[in-house]
Amino acid sequence: ANFAAEIMVIFGAFRNGFDYQHFHIFQWATLLALWGVVLSAVYMLRAYRRTFFGSSPEPGIAISDIRSAFRFPIALLVAVSILFGFFPQIAVQRIAPAFRNYFTATQ
Structure with a gap:
């Protein structure tokens, strides 16, 4: 659901004030926001891969359960x-x- 909302906002912002001859501030801001979406997706997928499929930094270290505090x-x-x-x-x-x-x- 989040991706669909992002796409609708990006398309709507890009079309706002659209002129075939010039890029306005809406288009530049939309491209910057789109780049932010791409970077955040890359960051999230890399963090997911390292967290769930990465190797342990030192083999044999046991991960303890949550402390009672x-x-x-x-x-x-x-x-x-x-x-x-x-x-x-x-x-x-x-x-x-x-x-x-x-x-x-x-x-």
Whole structure:
């Protein structure tokens, strides 16, 4: 889904202000953004390959399990994520007034 959204934004930005004789700032910015998308894809794929298919830096080193000091923060983040996943209204009720004020001010 992310790739489709990126392509639609890039096509829309490239067509904005399009003139057959000149490249405008929209086209230059779009080409720069497209280059950023390509570089980020290369970086992500290289990191994925090294992480999951790369060799260990030193053979025989055992990777230990997570330390107990980190278990509580991770469990807390997981619990909050699950809570907001099942009950998003908790967060929406707190955020909605700020957005309501913002959207009425911009109209």
